[in-house]
Amino acid sequence: MSSDEHSLLIADESGVRTITLNRPEVLNAFNDAMLAALSKAVREADKDKSVRCLLITGAGRAFSSGQDLADMRERYASDAPIELGGHLRKYYNPIVAKLRSMEKPVLAGVNGVAAGAGCSLALACDMRMAAESASFIEAFVNVGLVPDSGSTFMLPRLVGVARAMEMAFTGRKVKSDEALRMGLVNRVVPDDELASSAMQLAAKLASLPTQAIGLTKRAMNAAWNADLVDQLDYEAMLQTTAGQSHDHREGVVAFLEKRPPVFKGE
Ligand code: LHQ
Numbered sequence: 001m002s003s004d005e006h007s008l009l010i011a012d013e014s015g016v017r018t019i020t021l022n023r024p025e026v027l028n029a030f031n032d033a034m035l036a037a038l039s040k041a042v043r044e045a046d047k048d049k050s051v052r053c054l055l056i057t058g059a060g061r062a063f064s065s066g067q068d069l070a071d072m073r074e075r076y077a078s079d080a081p082i083e084l085g086g087h088l089r090k091y092y093n094p095i096v097a098k099l100r101s102m103e104k105p106v107l108a109g110v111n112g113v114a115a116g117a118g119c120s121l122a123l124a125c126d127m128r129m130a131a132e133s134a135s136f137i138e139a140f141v142n143v144g145l146v147p148d149s150g151s152t153f154m155l156p157r158l159v160g161v162a163r164a165m166e167m168a169f170t171g172r173k174v175k176s177d178e179a180l181r182m183g184l185v186n187r188v189v190p191d192d193e194l195a196s197s198a199m200q201l202a203a204k205l206a207s208l209p210t211q212a213i214g215l216t217k218r219a220m221n222a223a224w225n226a227d228l229v230d231q232l233d234y235e236a237m238l239q240t241t242a243g244q245s246h247d248h249r250e251g252v253v254a255f256l257e258k259r260p261p262v263f264k265g266e
Pocket residue numbers: 025026027029065066067068069070071084087088113115116117118137139140142143145148
């Protein structure tokens with residue numbers, strides 16, 4: 001395991017790159033150094049062909065408490081106007097955009113509270129596995145802000161507009177059992193099993209036809225802005241690409257030979 005700026009831990013195993021947010025003393029709140037490191041780590045995971053699944057989790061008892069508010073203390077010490085949009089454009093937005101566009105599966109292992117931009121980060125992943133003690137807080141309203149880092153995009157798509165509005169307006173804590181019921185997470189596991197269960201699922205995902213999964217993600221992303229006829233045509237185009245992959249041929253041949261397929265991800 002290597003450390004990147006100490007605020008992230010990065011490890012590779014079985015085609016899975018695990019990024020662990022590592023500022024447990026502040027519940028993995030994001031300061032500028034950590035955001036820069038996360039942005040770099042996400043870009044590298046995207047580029048590295050040996051990485052066939054990205055797993056994001058947190059050290060200690062939280063996933064992430066969002067923006068480090070203490071890190072912004074100076075901005076609030078004077079009456080000068082506060083400009084937050086630039087901070088989002090510089091740090092958070094490229095991370096979220098890359099997680100949504102990278103053509104490999106991204107899993108969040110939500111080990112504790114995910115608040116504010118920490119909640120947004122979990123929502124930007126393709127799937128979420130949560131520990132029983134995990135919770136989700138759209139905490140922005142508690143500090144007079146709008147949900148950012150993609151929360152207004154992802155949350156209503158995951159849980160429906162009414163539930164998303166309620167979470168965003170009230171900033172209330174949604175515990176893991178409710179998160180599971182509302183479709184915010186895929187699975188809830190006992191706290192002491194999260195690390196192993198998330199790794200097991202990530203390794204399974206990494207062993208699958210990565211190119212087909214990447215194209216599936218591209219298709220689902222495109223479907224958010226498409227009509228059915230356009231989407232049918234887009235699926236046909238992507239299927240032409242998938243149909244020419246090694247893993248498609250391997251999948252069919254393995255089926256016919258009555259043996260398990262060995263996918264290479266290409
Ligand atoms: C923290 C934080 C934190 C610093 C806990 N910062 N220290 C905003 C602004 C600008 C541009 C970009 O976009 C954003 C997006 C956002 O993310 S806005 C939302 C920011 N996050 C929050 O408002 C959440 C603040 N934290 C909390 O509400 C609570 O800490 C939660 C509910 C997450 C957890 O509560 P507890 O389990 O009771 O833990 P705690 O409050 O005792 O926190 C433990 C320590 O972590 C504590 O430090 P201390 O020295 O007293 O032990 C906190 O001060 C520190 N911490 N969150 N965001």
